[in-house]
Amino acid sequence: MTPTPSPASPTTSEADEQVLRPHAEQAFADELAALAAVDERPRPPRWHLSPWAVTTYLLGGTLDDGTVITPKYVGRRRLMEVAVASLATDRALLLLGVPGTAKTWVSEHLAAAISGDSTLLVQGTAGTPEESLRYGWNYARLLAEGPSRAALVPSPVMRAMESGSVARIEELTRIPADVQDALISLLSEKTMPVPELDTEAQARPGFNVIATANNRDKGVNDLSSALQRRFTTVVLPLPDSLEEEVEIVRSRVASLSSSLALPEDVAPLAEVARVVQVFRELRSGSTDDQRTALKSPSATLSTAEAISVVVNGATLSAHFGDGRVNAEDVAASLVGAVVKDPVADRVVWQEYLETVVRDRHEWADLYRACRDLG
Structure with missing residues (x-):
């Protein structure tokens, strides 16, 4: 019986040319x-x-x-x-x-x-x-x-x-x-x-x-x-609008997904927009409609951190999920990005979950995923 050949490994010269960034x-x-x-x-x-x-x-x-x-x-x-x-x-x-x-x-x-x-x-x-x-x-x-x-x-x-x-x-x-x-x-x-x-x-x-x-x-x-x-x-200021920040995160996630050999469409635009909106609201101290005042956590919640949250979610989805980022994929990284101080920031996050996320019916999956994390 002829053994099945294993996938060819890159040659030394090819490996030398491959760099992560x-x-x-x-x-x-x-x-x-x-x-x-x-x-x-x-x-x-x-x-x-x-x-x-x-x-x-x-x-x-x-x-x-x-x-x-x-x-x-x-x-x-x-x-x-x-x-x-x-x-x-x-x-x-x-x-x-x-x-x-x-x-x-x-x-x-x-x-x-x-x-x-x-x-x-x-x-x-x-x-x-x-x-x-x-x-x-x-x-x-x-x-x-x-x-x-x-x-x-x-x-x-x-x-x-x-x-x-x-x-x-x-x-x-x-x-x-x-x-x-x-x-x-x-x-x-x-x-x-x-x-x-x-x-x-x-x-x-x-x-x-x-x-x-x-x-x-x-x-x-x-x-x-x-x-x-x-x-x-x-x-260099933070992005002026939600749409501008979403576009920044979307483009960088697409670029990083390519370098990490993840599917191109692994992160739906709606999921990117939701992560960015959470960051912007907690960062500014009010909801997007200006109706609810919020406490801000100690974390910076920058655009770069939003990119990391989505990329981590994309990696989880690609290797352990169905290949499309969902609320469960981003929840762990999202909580980790917000809660840097385990006492003060956790209070801020729980208040945001119960007063904002819970009341958004289209965010019910995100609310459940974050609550399941404790």
Whole structure:
């Protein structure tokens, strides 16, 4: 009896090419190439696209040749125009907003469209050292050869300066204040002294910095007035309407479902809209019709968290359900997203269930699913 052949496993080279999340310049390479081919507008030095094309890449549109550019950001066009225009000058850009307003997403796509490289990234934390913004040393070579350029380890910011690219700094206000100050002269003078080598790194045209900060971190490591003056601040708001937020969640869930090999139609639009409405009502402190005042939980309940709730529900449905997201699939993740404080938030959630969800007859399945969780 001839054994049944098992499914072919990917070769080593194929496996190496598969990544869970490609960088923006890789995932949207076709769109960037299509924009570059039709882009005849003036480009700042070393920019891969003109400011108009960068904005089109972010907001989406249809090119003259019929190529469809998918929107990466759903929101006010003027905000993106201000952000792109700032990067075309010598002023750095600070994207500010509550968690989940796409600050990191926008910064990545800006860097990809402008420089073709979104990987020159510094992740801000309470332990971020000054070397992450300036340079460090390969101590084995330093001890063996003494100070030399070969022993120097440039930071992503230094590499961006030398290549005329855009550097990204995530969670700037998480970085200690004394480390933040290393940016002041760098952003104003566009040079980075290297006194150990009696030299300096000078920025080439095209260099700039995009930083992000969470405005709920106010008081953690506030930016000095000197540093603030070197940034153009663009505040990314929460989506204006239910419909706008539903579209953001729907499109991101569809994209993530594809990368996770889930069915394309696993999350019905009605279920997405219901999760988003729950988040918006608890976040704003009132029902959608403004008739009932609500207490808000301690959780942020951002658009990003709504995306996670629906994706988790889609995964449950695909692997353990009938392949279509329903109330039982989203209930567990929904409760987990709302109830961060097991005492105070649980009171808020129970009150919302009994005063709002219970009275919506079309939400009876969601009410039962959440109640069954305890």
